[in-house]
Amino acid sequence: MKIQIGHTLESSEIYGPGLRSVLWVQGCTLACKGCWNTQYWSSTGGITTSVDEIVEKWASTPELEGITLLGGEPLQQVGPVHALIRGARRMGLSVFLYTGYEPEELSTDMLDCFNMSDIVVTGRYVHELRNTNLRWRGSTNQIVHFPTPRYQALDIEEQHEVEVHLSSEGELSVYGYATDEFLTSIEVKS
């Protein structure tokens, strides 16, 4: 089964509990005003890859606690995303799913993905409600759900998180809730 993806991060510490592989699913038609990830809107952007290949990569990544799916809108490729979630669960990895949909907007297949995930953040990004000091969310209307018991006892300490990756050749990538001030100071934004 094929999936269109925008970006991947082999391991990260800011997209949920523990060390996680992160996948930005390509394509989103929800068009939230002020979206930070417009490069993932087009359904034909990014690259086409196979679900099996992604799952194999997770299997060979050391010390992973789980995977995180965001985008774009993961649930707009619900078939492959369902397969990815099943693959992760088979390996005992926890699943953190981001969706711009509200729970009541979910179709049966989407709801299946929701219910199989250990943590789900739902809701559009609302620019007027933007708050970069929230853990795992960008605006105050977004809600964190725990559909399975795995993390239900977890205490979410609200904090502002940014992750900077420096490749072996010195290339910088920044993830999370970085401010313009910080991005400009390290020359990632002019």
Added chain:
Amino acid sequence: MSGVWREQSVPMVDQECAHLALETIGAVVADTSQAQCSVRIGGRTWIMSHTNGRYAIRYNARQAGSRPSWMDGLGEAYARQVQLKQERLARREQLTTLDAEREAIRQERMVMETERKALIETRKATVIKQAKALGYRVKETVQNGEVRLVLVKSG
């Protein structure tokens, strides 16, 4: 919602590897001097210039829209060329019978590696300094040669 920001330039220390990397992603390199060259790709011409000890192709995000997609593959192509060049030099070093030539090749390999490490250390120091100035706590991890800096600030 969480963002992803890729750099507006791909930093490259070795000119030969930079040119080879650009060619592997389909660019045509011309007008080469020590300080800069022109790079034709995707129907546009870009300038690659040498500043702060590295070659970089910059784009103006406001004029050009989002980062051009070919730039996503450039960092990887460059890393691959650096690896190939190191292998080429190591082979030549093994094959040569002249001590002086062997020493020159060894020096060239060392310089490349020293420059690469210096670039990473400088950039890492800048990020940590700016992050601390903005009140972040910084945690550093190194995995497969990639440095990960987690910056946290209480809300």
